[in-house]
Amino acid sequence: MKFVDEYRSGEAATAYAEALHDISTSDWTIMEVCGGQTHAIVRFGIDRLLPGCITLVHGPGCPVCVTPVSLIDKAIEIAASPGAVLCSFGDMLRVPGSSRDLFSARAEGGDVRTVYSPMDALDIARQEPESRVVFFAVGFETTAPVTAAAVLTARREKLLNFSLLVAHVRVPPAMEAVLSSPDNRVQGFLAAGHVCTVMGYGEYGPIASRFGVPIVVTGFEPLDILQGIHMCVLQLEKGVAGVENQYGRAVRPEGNPAARALMDRAFVTVDRAWRGLGGIPRSGLGLRPELSGFDAEEHFGKARAELDDVTAGSCLSGLVLRGAIQPADCPSFGRACTPEHPLGAPMVSSEGACAAYYRYGRNREEEHD
């Protein structure tokens, strides 16, 4: 497939790995903040190609994993409300709320439907005018433009039975939160390519200089990730900390102004709680006041305010999401916690770091080779 297969060449990957061995002289810890990249790194064994001195840690790059329990509980409550149809991306269904998940809400008779796009939820609202259709809007800046397009279309068509439960999050404030944490060990970042496709990379310059970390905007295919790591390590070895773009075929410096304009018409920046990380100022998107008629929290009641939403119990997802430990270092990994019986969200979503490690057999022993 064009724009995919050529970026999976084993020969070029080996050449990249050799080049990385040539330039790496010190220990470096690099974080990616994109669940798609986490998945690709483990699936294609990119971590195993790298010199031993380079450690990849996996950040809060999976929006499903960081959606706060309070919003999942709210979605479950909406699903159980008479006449409501709760539409969600499939990954959200098995993410545990405080006592159950959307999947069990559906088993108990709640009308929960999985959709591929918020536009599908809009179609349901058109076809079933008697239903109150709620789209559970989870995602980074990658997903926010299509959610914006959906709600702006609903306003224009006066589809008053459509609303959004908004859980959108923004990546740069989460990177700052990771870097500000006292146990931080991240020295360089691969910035999430598709977020930057929309947003560009203007926000990263101040982060790179304030924290002295190189940031490389990186794509999703194995060769993209290897090149991103090479560019990042070159900067680390030279002792510089700038912003570079590996993913030029999709990312322009200013991002996509048309998509950003859609987002700006629908959303404003708000504080948001991240599961496992707690409250992060200005890290979320909420509906603009003039769209409050399309806010599910206006129709079904506000979600619990929970600005310190750190996963309790034996789940160490907070440490995993900050890159302080690797998934296999969690004592529950693969024992009490598996994709069939997840204790925390990173084990639920296919893009969560714990699930990726489990699926591709990264166990504890290997980690300590």
Next chain:
Amino acid sequence: MCLGVPGQIIEIEEPQDGLGGDLLDRRGRVSFAGVVREVCLAGVPDAKKGDWVIVHAGFALNTLDEEEAAEVFEYLGQISRIAREDSLSRDGPAEP
């Protein structure tokens, strides 16, 4: 979650006049290696039939720049050349 899939636009439906003058109605059909889906093109007002776009959740995030597409190989060629020049005793990896 943020999975974006490259596809080629095979048909565009331009927005009709008089609908608020915005692009929300710009839609098109995009082929993903032969599988065709309806995609919202509101975010790529300048994209034309035949252009490649990166699509996420039924929405085209941006057009793909075909000239930039080979960068990952050009970069590899460059760093391999530098490595060869640096260490003449050792064969660098073959150029792509």
